[in-house]
Amino acid sequence: MALIPFKLTDEFVTQVQALIDSKSDSKLLALLDDVHYADIAEVVEELSLEEATYLIKLLDSEKTSDVIAELDDDVREGLLENLSDKEIADELQELDTDDAADIIGELPEERKEEVISQIEDEEHAAEIVELLRYDEDTAGGLMAKELVRVNENWNVLKCVKEMRAQAEEVTRVHSIYVVDDQDKLKGRLSLKDLLTTSTRAQIRDVYIPKVDYVSVHDKGEEVAKVMSKYDLEAIPVVDEMGRLVGRITIDDIVDVIKEEAEKDYQLAAGITQDVEADDSIIELTKARLPWLFLGLIGGVGAFLIMGGFEDSFKDNAVLFFFTPLIAAMAGNVGVQSSAIIVQGLANDDVKGSINNRLVKEMLLATLNGTILALFLFFFVWGYEKDMAKALAISVSLVVVIIVAGLIGTFIPLFLDKRGIDPAIATGPFITTSNDIFGILIYFWIAKLILSI
Amino acid sequence: MALIPFKLTDEFVTQVQALIDSKSDSKLLALLDDVHYADIAEVVEELSLEEATYLIKLLDSEKTSDVIAELDDDVREGLLENLSDKEIADELQELDTDDAADIIGELPEERKEEVISQIEDEEHAAEIVELLRYDEDTAGGLMAKELVRVNENWNVLKCVKEMRAQAEEVTRVHSIYVVDDQDKLKGRLSLKDLLTTSTRAQIRDVYIPKVDYVSVHDKGEEVAKVMSKYDLEAIPVVDEMGRLVGRITIDDIVDVIKEEAEKDYQLAAGITQDVEADDSIIELTKARLPWLFLGLIGGVGAFLIMGGFEDSFKDNAVLFFFTPLIAAMAGNVGVQSSAIIVQGLANDDVKGSINNRLVKEMLLATLNGTILALFLFFFVWGYEKDMAKALAISVSLVVVIIVAGLIGTFIPLFLDKRGIDPAIATGPFITTSNDIFGILIYFWIAKLILSI
Numbered sequence: 001m002a003l004i005p006f007k008l009t010d011e012f013v014t015q016v017q018a019l020i021d022s023k024s025d026s027k028l029l030a031l032l033d034d035v036h037y038a039d040i041a042e043v044v045e046e047l048s049l050e051e052a053t054y055l056i057k058l059l060d061s062e063k064t065s066d067v068i069a070e071l072d073d074d075v076r077e078g079l080l081e082n083l084s085d086k087e088i089a090d091e092l093q094e095l096d097t098d099d100a101a102d103i104i105g106e107l108p109e110e111r112k113e114e115v116i117s118q119i120e121d122e123e124h125a126a127e128i129v130e131l132l133r134y135d136e137d138t139a140g141g142l143m144a145k146e147l148v149r150v151n152e153n154w155n156v157l158k159c160v161k162e163m164r165a166q167a168e169e170v171t172r173v174h175s176i177y178v179v180d181d182q183d184k185l186k187g188r189l190s191l192k193d194l195l196t197t198s199t200r201a202q203i204r205d206v207y208i209p210k211v212d213y214v215s216v217h218d219k220g221e222e223v224a225k226v227m228s229k230y231d232l233e234a235i236p237v238v239d240e241m242g243r244l245v246g247r248i249t250i251d252d253i254v255d256v257i258k259e260e261a262e263k264d265y266q267l268a269a270g271i272t273q274d275v276e277a278d279d280s281i282i283e284l285t286k287a288r289l290p291w292l293f294l295g296l297i298g299g300v301g302a303f304l305i306m307g308g309f310e311d312s313f314k315d316n317a318v319l320f321f322f323t324p325l326i327a328a329m330a331g332n333v334g335v336q337s338s339a340i341i342v343q344g345l346a347n348d349d350v351k352g353s354i355n356n357r358l359v360k361e362m363l364l365a366t367l368n369g370t371i372l373a374l375f376l377f378f379f380v381w382g383y384e385k386d387m388a389k390a391l392a393i394s395v396s397l398v399v400v401i402i403v404a405g406l407i408g409t410f411i412p413l414f415l416d417k418r419g420i421d422p423a424i425a426t427g428p429f430i431t432t433s434n435d436i437f438g439i440l441i442y443f444w445i446a447k448l449i450l451s452i
Numbered sequence: 453m454a455l456i457p458f459k460l461t462d463e464f465v466t467q468v469q470a471l472i473d474s475k476s477d478s479k480l481l482a483l484l485d486d487v488h489y490a491d492i493a494e495v496v497e498e499l500s501l502e503e504a505t506y507l508i509k510l511l512d513s514e515k516t517s518d519v520i521a522e523l524d525d526d527v528r529e530g531l532l533e534n535l536s537d538k539e540i541a542d543e544l545q546e547l548d549t550d551d552a553a554d555i556i557g558e559l560p561e562e563r564k565e566e567v568i569s570q571i572e573d574e575e576h577a578a579e580i581v582e583l584l585r586y587d588e589d590t591a592g593g594l595m596a597k598e599l600v601r602v603n604e605n606w607n608v609l610k611c612v613k614e615m616r617a618q619a620e621e622v623t624r625v626h627s628i629y630v631v632d633d634q635d636k637l638k639g640r641l642s643l644k645d646l647l648t649t650s651t652r653a654q655i656r657d658v659y660i661p662k663v664d665y666v667s668v669h670d671k672g673e674e675v676a677k678v679m680s681k682y683d684l685e686a687i688p689v690v691d692e693m694g695r696l697v698g699r700i701t702i703d704d705i706v707d708v709i710k711e712e713a714e715k716d717y718q719l720a721a722g723i724t725q726d727v728e729a730d731d732s733i734i735e736l737t738k739a740r741l742p743w744l745f746l747g748l749i750g751g752v753g754a755f756l757i758m759g760g761f762e763d764s765f766k767d768n769a770v771l772f773f774f775t776p777l778i779a780a781m782a783g784n785v786g787v788q789s790s791a792i793i794v795q796g797l798a799n800d801d802v803k804g805s806i807n808n809r810l811v812k813e814m815l816l817a818t819l820n821g822t823i824l825a826l827f828l829f830f831f832v833w834g835y836e837k838d839m840a841k842a843l844a845i846s847v848s849l850v851v852v853i854i855v856a857g858l859i860g861t862f863i864p865l866f867l868d869k870r871g872i873d874p875a876i877a878t879g880p881f882i883t884t885s886n887d888i889f890g891i892l893i894y895f896w897i898a899k900l901i902l903s904i
Contacts, residue, residue, distance in 0.1 A: 036682060038681050038682055038683075164648055191643045196616055228703075228706050228707075228710070229490050230488060230490055231490075231703040233685060233702065233703070250685065250702050250703075250706070251680075251683040251685070251702075253706075254680050254702070254705075254706060254709065255680075257706065257709060257710060257713075258680070258709060258713070261709075261710070261713030261714075261717070262713075262795060264717060265713070265716060265717050265720065265791060265795060266791060266795070268717065268720055268721060268791075269720060269787045269788055269790075269791030269792075269878065270784050270787060270788050271788055271791060271792065275792070276792070276795075276796060276799075276801055277792050277793060277795070277796030277801055277802050277809075278796070278801060278802075281812065281815055281816045281819060284792075284816055285816060285819055285820055288785075288788050288816075288820060289820050289823065289824075291784065291788070292781065292784055292785065292788075292820060292824055292853075293824065293827075295777075295780045295781055295784045296777065296781065296824050296827065296828065298777075298780060299774070299776055299777020299778070299780050299781065300777065300828075300831060302773070302776035302777060302780075303773045303774055303776070303777060306772070306773035306776075307770070307773055310769065310773075317762065317769065317772075318759070320758070320769075320772050320773070321754070321755045321758040321759055321762075321772070322751070322755055323775065323776050324751055324754035324755070324758075324775050324776055324779045324887060324891060325747075325748065325750075325751020325752065325754060325755060326751070327776045327779065327780065328747045328750060328751050328754075328779065328783075328883065328884070328887055329744065329747055329748065329751065331780075331783070331883070332722050332743065332744055332747045332880055332883070333740075333744065335721045335722060335879075336721055336722050336723055336740050336743070336744075338721075339717060339718065339720075339721030339723060340721075340723065340727070340728070340729050340736070341729060343714060343717060343718070343728075343729070344728060344729030344730070347728075349728055349729055349730060350729050350730075357729075360733065363733055364733045364736055364737065364740075367733060367737055368737055368740060368741050368744060371741065372741075372744055372745065372748050375745075375748065376748065376752075379752060401744075426721065427787075428784055431780065431783070431784070432780070435776060435780055439776060
């Protein structure tokens with residue numbers, strides 16, 4: 001029995017490296033025989049490119065195909081460069097069509113055709129080519145061709161026979177899909193039903209005509225929502241004519257959900273692109289610098305605003321010392337309210353009109369702002385012994401928090417209505433604009449109250 | 453065939469409400485007959501408590517049990533208050549043990565026992581009680597008792613017969629678990645295998661002795677990692693003695709993954725607790741105010757620091773105008789680097805020592821900081837015609853970015869080593885501390901360079 005999880009240790013990697021160095025092939029095979037492909041992929045990611053290539057060429061392609069499918073994009077890219085077209089084709093031969101298509105999609109254009117032509121099983125190759133037609137973010141791009149389909153005109157006996165042949169190719173059966181003579185999706189059967197039905201029964205009499213499906217062009221994100229809402233473990237995919245063309249399983253959807261969450265998290269933190277802690281400094285700079293630059297522009301804007309008020313506040317220099325506080329509060333409130341909206345939109349939880357949202361956020365911000373402003377008022381009053389200044393700063397804080405809350409609420413809702421991913425509105429975008437608005441509002445109000 | 457997704461419209465809700473008002477029970481039943489329980493749950497969440505109670509009492513408990521399990525916690529809480537112990541028990545009777553246990557867990561202490569005693573099926577009740585023993589964040593808290601188990605000493609024929617009886621209770625079979633006479637988990641069988649094996653074969657000869665499992669006390673997060681890494685759709689759960697006690701399915705894990713991601717996202721945005729856009733203003737204030745208060749303290753800190761440098765920079769007031777820029781950059785860099793580490797830790801991607809991480813972040817921050825500082829240098833020089841000031845501000849920016857990056861990298865790694873959720877280190881916690889450190893460093897360096 002396999003006790004899990006496997007924990008990748010430095011010793012294990014060193015052991016593998018030593019065996020590769022000494023070309024102890026049989027020992028290497030024995031060591032890795034019992035290791036899950038997902039774990040081998042973790043080991044490979046720790047190896048040098050040469051070591052990784054050696055290992056992949058040594059192991060059986062039934063195993064290495066899954067290892068390659070599991071690898072990080074950049075490790076895989078390097079590895080595939082070291083393999084011949086034929087070697088890649090042999091790996092793809094072993095993979096499900098969806099994984100194979102994903103890998104081919106990453107190859108340089110000039111290699112794609114050559115690799116496909118070298119795949120032995122022509123039907124498999126044709127199915128992969130079909131999948132390559134679809135955008136990777138759609139149901140077509142997520143689906144695999146592997147599924148079990150039976151004709152409504154068969155009886156259960158014929159169905160079980162055909163299924164045995166088809167099931168060879170399909171890792172997990174889940175549902176048996178029932179189609180008519182035109183291959184149009186009619187319904188489904190569960191393995192459980194098959195086990196409990198007479199073998200002479202006609203499929204048309206026993207299948208369940210109610211089946212959830214998605215269309216090839218539906219967005220991956222939508223498929224994920226549907227599958228997780230209805231707790232589906234597999235969903236059939238139909239083309240424009242209603243013909244059954246593929247199937248999406250929950251494990252692929254788990255990946256979509258995770259990627260979506262990571263993307264939103266990174267955007268909120270001011271990181272574009274899909275980077276990881278282990279990426280190169282250049283990659284990380286590309287993902288981080290643009291947002292920092294935005295922050296720099298915002299900071300320069302704040303500087304110009306403060307410079308513009310320099311003469312007015314000459315005798316009240318202390319007011320300048322509160323700009324970091326005002327900017328921080330504006331940024332924090334903006335991020336909070338935008339994050340709640342972005343998350344609500346992702347979960348389809350945001351109902352009702354934009355106006356209702358804005359009214360609610362205004363009440364919320366007024367409540368929060370007033371509580372915080374009271375603290376600030378008494379602090380400034382006590383510290384500076386100047387009630388007018390304390391009042392000016394506190395009132396500004398309330399107004400700034402309200403405006404920041406409204407901007408944080410409005411921008412993601414507006415972007416979403418325009419069909420733009422609202423997640424970009426969280427993070428530096430909202431903090432920078434709120435910094436500037438916040439400081440501007442602060443000085444205006446202070447000027448008004450202190451009648452300067 | 454059900455075309456999905458169902459899209460909840462205001463008209464549909466109004467229609468349901470009108471039918472409830474006029475007590476048109478048969479029309480209501482007909483309207484909702486074909487609607488999925490997850491969709492009915494969405495409708496119920498839009499109704500008033502009285503309307504919702506009416507609807508739940510009207511519909512068949514086979515359907516309403518799933519609806520209740522699907523509802524938002526707070527809606528369910530109100531609804532259950534309106535149902536009698538017996539009514540709740542009837543709903544639980546229809547649910548899988550894991551969902552039933554979750555619902556009982558939410559009931560007030562004094563009702564729990566009474567509701568359980570009213571569940572008709574005593575075995576079901578006993579299983580629910582067993583599940584209540586486990587912490588909800590562990591494998592025991594996630595698992596259901598429903599699964600298909602066969603004894604290694606049976607033959608395939610007996611196995612199929614027993615399975616048919618057991619499968620009645622189990623929504624999705626996935627795997628058939630093989631146990632010995634002591635109920636210890638020995639291995640598994642797939643339905644596919646059963647379909648393709650002679651009925652006279654002994655289970656002991658055909659089962660797969662390699663099976664991944666988790667222990668009742670393993671953390672939910674760990675189970676999620678294992679299941680998504682190995683693409684498992686179900687995993688058996690064993691107790692301390694290795695006895696098979698339950699099963700966790702991927703749909704529950706999808707929920708764990710989503711909740712985990714949402715929690716991290718909210719923490720990064722400065723929101724504690726599990727709040728949603730539709731929660732009350734009081735709930736939202738409780739989740740948001742503490743972090744804003746932290747920001748306020750930070751702002752007061754920044755004010756005090758600036759006040760401390762007031763005399764030194766009397767003749768260089770322009771330096772004060774760059775504090776929002778410095779604070780914003782320190783905050784942004786801190787959030788970026790902490791987010792990457794937090795995400796890497798969640799994915800087990802962060803290997804190697806803390807020192808290596810810090811060196812890498814230092815190089816990265818130096819690169820980013822230098823590029824940004826060059827822009828700032830030329831801007832200030834051009835605008836203020838004062839090279840010394842431009843130099844002071846730019847050099848400070850580089851140092852502040854490096855320190856912020858190091859703090860952002862170190863804190864989550866440190867928290868993680870201490871067993872504290874590193875996600876709390878992103879968001880206001882890091883921005884506030886970086887604001888203060890940033891401003892302090894800025895004035896120190898400026899003072900040094902301008903030899904004030």
